[in-house]
Structures are given as structure tokens and as C-alpha cells.
Amino acid sequence: MKVIDNLKTIQLNIDNASQRANRNSEEIKVIAVTKYVSTERAQEALQAGIVHLGENRDEGLLKKWEVIGDKPVWHFIGTLQTRKVKNIIDKVDYIHSLDRLSLAKEINKRATKQINCFVQVNVSGEDSKQGVEPEQLNDFIAELSQFSNIRISGLMTMAPFTSDESVLRSCFRKLKDLQTMIQKLELEYAPCEELSMGMSNDYEIAIEEGATMIRIGTALVGNEEKEV
Numbered sequence: 001m002k003v004i005d006n007l008k009t010i011q012l013n014i015d016n017a018s019q020r021a022n023r024n025s026e027e028i029k030v031i032a033v034t035k036y037v038s039t040e041r042a043q044e045a046l047q048a049g050i051v052h053l054g055e056n057r058d059e060g061l062l063k064k065w066e067v068i069g070d071k072p073v074w075h076f077i078g079t080l081q082t083r084k085v086k087n088i089i090d091k092v093d094y095i096h097s098l099d100r101l102s103l104a105k106e107i108n109k110r111a112t113k114q115i116n117c118f119v120q121v122n123v124s125g126e127d128s129k130q131g132v133e134p135e136q137l138n139d140f141i142a143e144l145s146q147f148s149n150i151r152i153s154g155l156m157t158m159a160p161f162t163s164d165e166s167v168l169r170s171c172f173r174k175l176k177d178l179q180t181m182i183q184k185l186e187l188e189y190a191p192c193e194e195l196s197m198g199m200s201n202d203y204e205i206a207i208e209e210g211a212t213m214i215r216i217g218t219a220l221v222g223n224e225e226k227e228v
Helices: 003-020 039-047 058-068 082-088 101-110 134-146 165-183 203-208
Strands: 029-033 052-055 073-076 094-098 115-120 150-156 194-196 213-216
Touching (some): 003 029, 003 039, 039 052, 039 058, 052 058, 058 073, 082 101, 094 150, 101 115, 101 150, 134 165, 150 165, 165 194, 165 203, 194 213, 203 213
Parallel strands (some): 029 052, 029 213, 052 073, 094 115, 115 150, 150 194
């Protein structure tokens, strides 16, 4: 497989989805999720024109960082344990999984600059999903005002893994509605201009519902653990 060919297909799909939603496709940032691929495959993505790389685990991020460095925009997109914040805090540009005050305190303590964070929201209500409950989002955002090293750049969610388009649209619309609610507060520390939602199986629907960042792994860089 060639990442550049996959990217061309994905970009065409992005253009089409954006057109259907009367959006500018240039608003959409593609994050190449490199959890299941080597550093070499991640570098291939950068050579294909990808700017944003996302990692789910601190070990994977650190391993790739040692070779690639700060050339890409780095996103930490997985569940982040408080004790591991110190490992990645000076290497990432965005953290997509802020979902509790203890994590916010640790990020604020360890950061030497303001970190762009997404508040992860569990809009699907699934027990298996991490995230702040939608009805608690307002209060959670308010509590984050005490942390000067945290900037809430947006909201993130993980939709259920399903082919039911109505379920997916419902989840993405809920997150868009929550974003609109936070934006109306006009908080300097929480402009909330981004929506991180949509993955390999549902990114076109996410774009139609307002996503500005899509997290693409298998459809873009593949899965070397499954490749023969």
C-alpha cells in the first residue's frame, strides 16, 4: 500500500463531503493516526503531505519522536494517564482526551507553555467510552478556567463503531451543539473552535456534521500488525 494513494482518495472524499455540507474542504485537518504502524510508515505519511500525526500511547509517540522530532504537528489522542503526562507534555501540540480535573491539574503543572486541549465528551453514552457527560460539560469547562497553561481549543468524541448512519449523525450533531453552546460563552481560555470527530469508517459523516479534525488510521496509513 502507498500512503500517498490513500491520501488522494481520502482528500477526494473530504472534498465531496464538504461540498455536500456547503463547507470549505480546507477547514478539515487530517490527523494520521500511527498507532499501528512503524516510524517509517509515519514518515511516509509526512512525505505524502500529511502535517498532523496522532498517537494513542505515550510509548509510540516517544519512539517516533526520537526519529521524526517536531516536524509534524503532534496530537495525543488516546486516554492519557496522569502519571504519563510528564513523558509527552513537551512533545505534543494538542491533547485530545482531557476528561477529568486531575488530568487538567497535571497538564497545567507540567506544561511550560499553553497546551491546546480538547475536552473529550461521551455523547454516545456508552459505558466503554471515556469522556465528560454532556450535562456536566458546562461545569467542567468553567472549572478549567483556573489552569493558565490549558487552552480549550475544541471538543472531541468517539462515536460508536456502527454502520448505522443515524446513530453516527446523532452523536456528531450532539457534539456540534455542545460546541456551539461553549462558543456562545465567549471564554478567552476556551474558544472551542475545533471539533475532533470522525475516523476511518465515519469521517465523511463527521465532516457533514461539522468536524474540523478527523483522525484517520487504517484508511490512510494502514495497520502493519495485520499486514503480511
